[in-house]
Amino acid sequence: xxxxxxVAVDGMGGDNAPLEIVKGAVEAVNExxxxxxxxxxxxxxxxxxxxxxxxxxxxxxxxxxxxxxxxAEPPVMAIRTKKDSSLVKALNLVKAGTCDAYVSAGxxxxxxxxxxxxxxxxxxVERPPLAPLIPTADGCALLIDCGANVDAxxxxxxxxxxxxxxxxxxxxxxKSPRVAxxxxxxxxxxxxxxxxxxxxxxxxxxxxxxxxxIEARDIPEGKADVIVCEAFVGNVILxxxxxxxxxxxxxxxxxxxxxxxxxxxxxxxxPALKQTLKAFDLEQYGGAPMLGLKGLVVKTHGSSRxxxxxxxxxxxxxxxxxxxxxxIKEKITMEEN
Amino acid sequence: xxxxxxVAVDGMGGDNAPLEIVKGAVEAVNExxxxxxxxxxxxxxxxxxxxxxxxxxxxxxxxxxxxxxxxAEPPVMAIRTKKDSSLVKALNLVKAGTCDAYVSAGxxxxxxxxxxxxxxxxxxVERPPLAPLIPTADGCALLIDCGANVDAxxxxxxxxxxxxxxxxxxxxxxKSPRVAxxxxxxxxxxxxxxxxxxxxxxxxxxxxxxxxxIEARDIPEGKADVIVCEAFVGNVILxxxxxxxxxxxxxxxxxxxxxxxxxxxxxxxxPALKQTLKAFDLEQYGGAPMLGLKGLVVKTHGSSRxxxxxxxxxxxxxxxxxxxxxxIKEKITMEEN
Numbered sequence: 212x213x214x215x216x217x218v219a220v221d222g223m224g225g226d227n228a229p230l231e232i233v234k235g236a237v238e239a240v241n242e243x244x245x246x247x248x249x250x251x252x253x254x255x256x257x258x259x260x261x262x263x264x265x266x267x268x269x270x271x272x273x274x275x276x277x278x279x280x281x282x283a284e285p286p287v288m289a290i291r292t293k294k295d296s297s298l299v300k301a302l303n304l305v306k307a308g309t310c311d312a313y314v315s316a317g318x319x320x321x322x323x324x325x326x327x328x329x330x331x332x333x334x335x336v337e338r339p340p341l342a343p344l345i346p347t348a349d350g351c352a353l354l355i356d357c358g359a360n361v362d363a364x365x366x367x368x369x370x371x372x373x374x375x376x377x378x379x380x381x382x383x384x385x386k387s388p389r390v391a392x393x394x395x396x397x398x399x400x401x402x403x404x405x406x407x408x409x410x411x412x413x414x415x416x417x418x419x420x421x422x423x424x425i426e427a428r429d430i431p432e433g434k435a436d437v438i439v440c441e442a443f444v445g446n447v448i449l450x451x452x453x454x455x456x457x458x459x460x461x462x463x464x465x466x467x468x469x470x471x472x473x474x475x476x477x478x479x480x481x482p483a484l485k486q487t488l489k490a491f492d493l494e495q496y497g498g499a500p501m502l503g504l505k506g507l508v509v510k511t512h513g514s515s516r517x518x519x520x521x522x523x524x525x526x527x528x529x530x531x532x533x534x535x536x537x538x539i540k541e542k543i544t545m546e547e548n
Numbered sequence: 549x550x551x552x553x554x555v556a557v558d559g560m561g562g563d564n565a566p567l568e569i570v571k572g573a574v575e576a577v578n579e580x581x582x583x584x585x586x587x588x589x590x591x592x593x594x595x596x597x598x599x600x601x602x603x604x605x606x607x608x609x610x611x612x613x614x615x616x617x618x619x620a621e622p623p624v625m626a627i628r629t630k631k632d633s634s635l636v637k638a639l640n641l642v643k644a645g646t647c648d649a650y651v652s653a654g655x656x657x658x659x660x661x662x663x664x665x666x667x668x669x670x671x672x673v674e675r676p677p678l679a680p681l682i683p684t685a686d687g688c689a690l691l692i693d694c695g696a697n698v699d700a701x702x703x704x705x706x707x708x709x710x711x712x713x714x715x716x717x718x719x720x721x722x723k724s725p726r727v728a729x730x731x732x733x734x735x736x737x738x739x740x741x742x743x744x745x746x747x748x749x750x751x752x753x754x755x756x757x758x759x760x761x762i763e764a765r766d767i768p769e770g771k772a773d774v775i776v777c778e779a780f781v782g783n784v785i786l787x788x789x790x791x792x793x794x795x796x797x798x799x800x801x802x803x804x805x806x807x808x809x810x811x812x813x814x815x816x817x818x819p820a821l822k823q824t825l826k827a828f829d830l831e832q833y834g835g836a837p838m839l840g841l842k843g844l845v846v847k848t849h850g851s852s853r854x855x856x857x858x859x860x861x862x863x864x865x866x867x868x869x870x871x872x873x874x875x876i877k878e879k880i881t882m883e884e885n
Contacts, residue, residue, distance in 0.1 A: 244616070262620070285573065315734035321851055338669055343735065347795070348795050348798065348799075358732065360637025361732070361739070361740040361741075362740050362741050368795060384729070387831075393784065395695065395779070395780055395783040402780075403698040403699050403780045404698075404699050406780075426787055427783070427784040427785075427786075427787035427788045427791060428787035428788070428790045428791035428794075429791065430788070430791055431791040431792050431794070431795040432791060432794075432795060438812070442732070443616030443732055443739075443740045443743075443781070444780070444781065444784055446732040446764070447730065447732075447764040447781055447785060447788075448764075448784060450763055450765035450791055451764045451767070451768075451784075451785060451788035451789070451792060452788070453765045453767070453768055454764060454765035454766065454768040454769060455768050455788060455789055455791055455792040455796075457765075457768070457769075457794055458685050458768040458769060458795060459792075459793060459796050459797075459825075460783070460796075461687075462824045462825055463800060463821060463824070463825070465824050466659075466817065466820045466821040466822075466823065466824035466825065467817050467819040467820060467821065468632065469823070469824070470820055471817070472816050472819075472820070473816060473817045473820035473821070475813075476812075476813040476814065476815065476817035476818075477813065477816075477817055478803050479809050479810060479812055479813025479814075479816070480803065480810045480813035480814055480817060481813075482809075482810070483803045483804065483806040483807055483810035484800060484803040484804065484810070485803075485808070487799045487800070487802050487806070488796075488799055488803065544683075
């Protein structure tokens with residue numbers, strides 16, 4: 212078993228479970244011989260989906276789980292009471308060391324709570340952030356934190372900067388990633404109390420490449436690789452991507468449908484447009500890792516289809532092979548010296 | 549003079565001063581016989597610009613000011629030391645009662661500080677917010693606060709909700725405007741400490757139409773008319789509009805230029821596209837009013853051209869004729885009973 216990276220997949224989580232989850236898992240093992248997936252869920256349903264595909268049986272295992280955690284359930288209560296849910300079972304596989312990583316399209320709240328309570332934090336990590344990759348004009352950036360901890364303290368943000376740097380360098384291959392803190396102006400004296408307190412700490416942090424403040428307008432431009440902010444602000448940034456993007460694309464489509472002339476034009480530009488806009492799609496990068504836990508926990512969109520599940524599983528291979536958690540541990544401990 | 553709405557215009561503020569400022573002022577008086585503009589600045593420069601146009605001389609007055617406040621100057625110091633600047637002179641015209649309103653494309657910081665220090669707050673208003681109109685899928689919404697006060701308290705946010713409601717109802721003609729607070733989820737128990745404390749206050753506020761939380765993704769969709777948030781978050785929202793919008797439009801253009809086929813298509817869709825995208829342009833609405841001051845203070849983009857200056861000046865007519873400040877005073881005082 213040592214030859215595989217073992218990934219626990221919550222087979223019943225998300226809007227399209229189990230169909231797209233199982234499909235994505237099969238696509239992942241068919242693309243990489245390095246990975247084994249453990250799909251948790253109701254065996255009948257999972258097996259009847261699996262029966263549709265051809266794949267190496269050694270790389271897929273079904274782990275029975277009788278319950279399902281609903282998107283709307285209060286997370287703490289769900290984790291506590293639904294011990295036999297696909298989500299909790301999958302997290303327990305990581306806790307037990309059977310799996311290196313966890314992927315779920317299910318409840319964000321339950322994943323965040325369960326990640327901390329079941330998988331547990333790396334020693335020294337104060338708060339584990341949720342850190343999605345967001346598209347930029349010429350690539351992507353890591354938005355950290357984006358929903359795990361509201362009302363964060365400066366020391367948390369410094370750890371986010373360190374963990375984010377490790378991720379961008381080791382998983383995404385960005386050399387000496389540029390770290391910036393989200394602010395309402397470029398000058399050091401600008402900002403709210405949290406940013407003003409955090410700024411000098413980041414500036415004096417020797418093991419990251421801190422480039423100062425970043426205004427929200429410059430994030431999509433790609434002016435930094437690790438975007439540090441507290442979770443409330445991070446959530447607003449992520450959702451403005453979706454909101455502004457969605458409305459603008461709708462306006463572009465409406466514009467193209469206003470006259471016969473523009474309709475003909477639309478037919479001609481469509482394929483090229485689809486291609487460039489795909490590069491700016493929030494969902495292309497697979498799931499958001501929750502960093503600083505003893506195993507890798509990845510949350511993908513509730514609406515994930517197989518391609519996103521597959522990408523999330525494959526992302527776990529690099530994460531594990533690159534020994535990210537060991538690197539995070541070293542970087543966080545360095546701070547304490 | 550009583551027949552005019554009198555507007556003080558900072559003739560030297562902004563990237564395109566005095567050329568576009570003077571042009572916009574002339575366009576405003578040529579469009580409305582109800583307004584008189586007082587342009588502050590270096591008389592030679594202002595007069596030589598004015599000489600280019602035809603307009604009713606009774607509606608334009610040049611008020612000499614020898615200094616200019618630079619965009620990068622620390623605001624408090626600039627207001628204190630540059631008494632003869634075009635910005636301070638224009639604010640003083642409002643303070644003295646000569647003018648009803650002020651419009652500037654100059655330093656945001658100096659306008660915010662000067663608005664409070666020179667024009668002064670309406671009695672009972674704790675913090676005057678900066679409140680730009682932002683485009684939505686089917687119209688616009690008021691984003692309040694967007695840069696005037698970081699680290700706001702719940703009572704401030706409640707006042708923002710009230711002032712914003714008055715503005716949307718009386719200036720924009722939205723009946724019983726829907727007020728929402730920016731949050732990271734739709735449920736009442738979600739949010740950071742500030743939002744959790746503010747939510748019940750808004751819910752129990754009898755004279756606004758509070759509809760609950762709004763996630764950032766739903767703002768561009770137009771799901772509320774008055775978007776309440778503290779300034780740091782408001783600034784991030786406003787700048788994400790610019791950032792995501794800018795990069796997406798660039799991607800659309802790039803996509804259209806990738807092949808001969810798409811280039812021909814682009815020629816055909818261009819006019820229609822331009823039309824629909826214009827409706828989603830942040831700059832179409834003229835300036836952002838700073839609410840809760842004894843006179844109206846309007847800040848327009850630093851890059852404003854004449855059309856924005858004109859719209860900002862014309863917006864002052866409705867504001868003054870609708871007696872917004874009296875309405876704000878009544879609504880704020882009601883809270884104290």
